[in-house]
Amino acid sequence: MDFLTLAGLIIAFGGIFLGQLLEGGKLSSILQLTAFIIVIGGTTGAVMVQYTLPIFVRSLKMLPWIFLPPKTEPQPIIEQLLEWSNTARKNGLLALEGLLDDVSDPFLQKGLQMLVDGSEPAKIRTTLEVDLDARAEIERQAAKVFESAGGYAPTIGILGAVLGLIHVMENLADPAKLGAGIATAFVATIYGVGSANLLFLPISNKLKTIVHQQNYLREMIIEGLVSIAEGENPKLIEGRLQSFYAK
Numbered sequence: 001m002d003f004l005t006l007a008g009l010i011i012a013f014g015g016i017f018l019g020q021l022l023e024g025g026k027l028s029s030i031l032q033l034t035a036f037i038i039v040i041g042g043t044t045g046a047v048m049v050q051y052t053l054p055i056f057v058r059s060l061k062m063l064p065w066i067f068l069p070p071k072t073e074p075q076p077i078i079e080q081l082l083e084w085s086n087t088a089r090k091n092g093l094l095a096l097e098g099l100l101d102d103v104s105d106p107f108l109q110k111g112l113q114m115l116v117d118g119s120e121p122a123k124i125r126t127t128l129e130v131d132l133d134a135r136a137e138i139e140r141q142a143a144k145v146f147e148s149a150g151g152y153a154p155t156i157g158i159l160g161a162v163l164g165l166i167h168v169m170e171n172l173a174d175p176a177k178l179g180a181g182i183a184t185a186f187v188a189t190i191y192g193v194g195s196a197n198l199l200f201l202p203i204s205n206k207l208k209t210i211v212h213q214q215n216y217l218r219e220m221i222i223e224g225l226v227s228i229a230e231g232e233n234p235k236l237i238e239g240r241l242q243s244f245y246a247k
Helices: 003-022 033-050 053-066 075-091 094-100 106-117 121-170 175-229 233-242
Strands: none
Touching: 033 121, 033 175, 053 106, 075 094, 075 106, 075 175, 075 233, 094 106, 094 233, 106 121, 106 175, 106 233, 121 175, 175 233
């Protein structure tokens, strides 16, 4: 669980609501369903027009990462690669075949399978780098979905404000209806700017950071697998892998 994300959201929205109360305002005055539907609905629709279905769906699957990011701790992976290296030096690469079912990560399992199959080190590197680049590109595009939403939301908020003002102008003869229209106009702007800067853009940047961390970890995995295929000494492999995260 990423408690920093949770704390950030609580502080951000808590600060806004607290400020509203301290100014003597009511929370109900900034909780407008109409404005929410206009901004979130319009922003979602615009993003769906911009991206293809696979990328849009991938972005939704990645969204939980802001609270439950995939593990990117290098040490367990380094220890696993060193264990494979020792096994391969003692008993040969075929001895690793029995470990395939214990590997849950598809990328790591693919590399281990190539080791067992006796693939050349250069082929292992090339194949896994292609896999890495393809996966990274899809995940980067998926993270940009929220970046695009952050760009559209303020404009959709202004659109909602204009719609609210149109409603106000249509009811100038009825003062009782003016308040609701004016409230919708201003709240829609708040929702557009707020959702962009408190949600969409931070989410996009967080996902990009996680994608970068994953890619860096996979680069380390490639280096470890290629070193095992080349039959290097486990001590040398350990030093090389540790250098990826040297402080």
